[in-house]
Amino acid sequence: MTQPPILFEAQDGYAVITLNRPDRLNSFNAEMHERLRDAVAEAKRRDDIRALLLTGAGRGFCAGQDLSERAVKADAAPVDLGYTLSTFYNPLIRSLREMPKPVLSAVNGVAAGAGANLALAADVVLAARSASFVQAFCKIGLVPDGGGTYFLPRLLGTARAMGLALLGDRLSAEDAERWGLIWKCVDDAKLMEEARALARQFAAGPTKGYADIKRAIYASATNTLDAQLDLERDLQRELGKTADYREGVHAFLEKRAPKFTGR
Ligand code: LHQ
Secondary structure (H helix, E strand, O other): OOOOOEEEEEEOOEEEEEEOOHHHOOOEOHHHHHHHHHHHHHHHHOOOOOEEEEEEOOOEEEOOEOOOOHHHOOOOOOOOHHHHHHHHHHHHHHHHHOOOOOEEEEEOOEEEOHHHHHHHOOOEEEEEOOOEEEOHHHHHOOOOOOOHHHHHHHHHOHHHHHHHHHHOOEEEHHHHHHHOOOOEEEOHHHHHHHHHHHHHHHHOOOHHHHHHHHHHHHHOOOOOHHHHHHHHHHHHHHHOOOHHHHHHHHHHHOOOOOOOOOO
16 A cells, blocks of 8 residues: 655644655655645644644655656756746745744754755754755755755855755754754654654744744844834734733743643
8 A cells, every 4th residue: 555645643732744755765756745735734724733843754854856756857858847846845945934833843864955955944953863964956956945045044154055055965963953054953762752842842832922933033034123123013012912922921920831822
């Protein structure tokens, strides 16, 4: 029986989406893209899901595009890779960045090509110590896509971004943490335990506040200080009206843990 390319599980207020083509290192074909798009949309739509965790089955996280798929194979017939990006990868990266809930990636093994940049599109990236990140694009004559040319220089600076993109070398999870590319590298055996603990923490948190933290931090990449101060004022004005703000302040004053509802 063929395995579904995406596994979806919801529990304790968060969803886990698992890329599930382990024999191809979870590389993307069209069906996996379609199923992932549906799973991300479900996680966004459901109010009982307040955080999203992305991971991979088997020994890899994701090896990017499946290079043996007919629609992208570089044979005699010209293929429009731009079509693949505008149909699949670009909407996927946008949907994660615009998700009004925290998105975590648990990078369980190698993350290469668009798979590396999918991992980096998450708000918080955890990686197993044995995992690695490879901007493999230059090895096949392409530019980093899936947001790579945006994420890498912003997270690392131009020198390191350029080195990774031009050389396509493997960056270990430990170096990724040291360089500030990811949040944290953890022992392999602890990865999912730590990732789930974080997802549970986010699921019990002030969801609207988290959504606006994402908005503000990501907007800062292109905003002036002036615009950013205005944005903070506008977001704070709205958040000050939420039940979670009221609960957070009451809980603080009453010296107890807050019970956030996400409203
Ligand atoms: C694969 C793949 C793979 C198919 C491993 N495809 N089979 C967007 C728009 C349109 C078109 C172009 O692309 C894009 C975005 C992109 O993502 S471009 C970049 C595509 N990805 C790559 O170039 C990475 C290719 N893979 C690798 O460099 C290595 O496999 C890595 C570094 C990921 C892992 O190396 P190893 O741990 O040594 O594993 P392996 O190479 O032995 O792979 C295991 C199997 O998975 C193997 O199959 P086999 O039948 O021999 O066991 C590979 O052929 C298969 N595989 N990546 N992208």
